[in-house]
Amino acid sequence: MGSRKPADGQPDTTAFAPVDDLSRRILAVLQDDGRADLTAVAKACGTSLPTVARRVERLIADDLLRVAVIPELGSHGPVETLMAQIVCQPGTQVSVAQKLVVRQDVRFAALVAGSYDIVLELVVEAELSGYPRAMLEIQSIPGIERWHSDLVLHVYKISHHWKKPDRGTTDDADYPFARTMCDPSHLDGTDLAILDVLQKDGRASFKSIAAGLGVNESTVRRRFERMTNNGCALVVTIVPPAALGLRALTLMTVNVEPRKLDDVAGTLARHPSVRYLAATLGGSTLMCEVVAESTKGLFEFSKSTLATLDGVVDWAGSLELVTLKRAFVETPWWRTRLATSKAPLTP
Incomplete structure (x- = not known):
């Protein structure tokens, strides 16, 4: 379950095989509530408690499931969020990634294909010195060649629940998204x-x-x-979308006519393929994470949604090769998937 077996019998760590129907149902329940009682999970999935217990244990062992409870933004004081795009010297991407994922201020990080090698979301103290300090620390990491960052002004949507988009459907449950900020005095x-x-x-x-x-x-x-x-606390279930048959995960920057920014954002936020959407300071630009079953589905999203949406000027995308961190939680599978790299992977 979850790992492909090549001819020599060793697991192929470069890709995920989709899980079976029962495991998908279990993951769906746990994406809704990562701390759900296994008896309730068994009832929702129409199977027995021992079966669910074995499946959950196996999903965790196969690096296909991790549940974490994280403090919400603001729990340690006022913060700002920035999106950073990094170009690395050839052959240094993995070593740079290892330095980034252990930073507590990195909420999201991914190796990508495109104009940049790594995209990350950085959460810094709202005081003026918060960003320069983090920027200088990160830019001093050996292997980083070029850096571009942009302040996130507003988050329209954020979701960690992976599901196969149905053509023509909307996803109103995740929009409008109310960003929660926790006061430190509450903890x-x-x-x-x-x-x-x-x-x-x-x-x-x-x-x-x-x-x-x-x-x-x-x-x-x-x-x-x-x-x-x-x-002040959020339960997050980390699941690789590829295990659910969603293999085209893409970060897109969408340039929009200024007066149409909210209209375009509202339409995109309701689209079931869009998992994250935010406005950034650098012009009328939306940062968008899109999930699809394949590159064909990604092309369909570009052709039928972006290309026809009034107010969209143009867009550019970077395919997510490996997600390293999401919601401040290191994904359990990224080190295994890159274990064949020449760069040594340290715990």
Whole structure:
């Protein structure tokens, strides 16, 4: 399940084989609620608890599933978000990526094909020194040749739920997207300690967390529910879209007539192929992440949506080769997929 087997019997780590129907249903439930009780997952999928337990354990072991609970933006103070595009010296992309993914201020990072080698989303302190400090640190990483960054002004949509888009359908559930900013005063030391455990293992039981922190299980449960209900914590389920048959993941910059910016953004945000959409400072530009089953589906999106949308001037795209980090969480599969690279991969 999830890994292709070449003739020599060794797994092919360069690609994901789509999972079967039951695993897809399990992943769909866990994308809606990564901490869902397995009994509820079994009921929703029409199978037994032991079967679901085995499947979830296997999905995690195969690097096809990771659940994490992350603090929402603002939990440590006011922040700004920037999108950065990086060109690396030939052969240094993997070593640069390793330096980037361990940074706590990197929320998203991917190796891409196109004019740039790496695209990342950087979350910095809102004070004036926050961005220059991060920029200088990152630009000093050996192998980085060129850097371009842009301030994110407004996020129209963000979703980590992968699903196959149905032609002609809309995705109104994710739009309009209300960006949540958490005030640091809403979290104390115990809250942060709980989140620290759940960021490493989003399905850790309240009982085990309580035992580790020396508090009551009811205290952990109550604090977790308060943090999620108040928008200070977010449960994220990380799944490779290719395992669900979605193999064309693309980052696009869409140039728009200034007076049509909101109209174009509203239409794109409702499109089921669009998983992320934001306006940036550098002109009337939208940064867009698009997911499709294949390059044919990507062409269909370009031809039938972008090319016909009133207000769109032009666009450019970079195919995501490997997603390194999403929602501050390192993807569990990227190191395995690049293990054949000449650059050494360190833990």
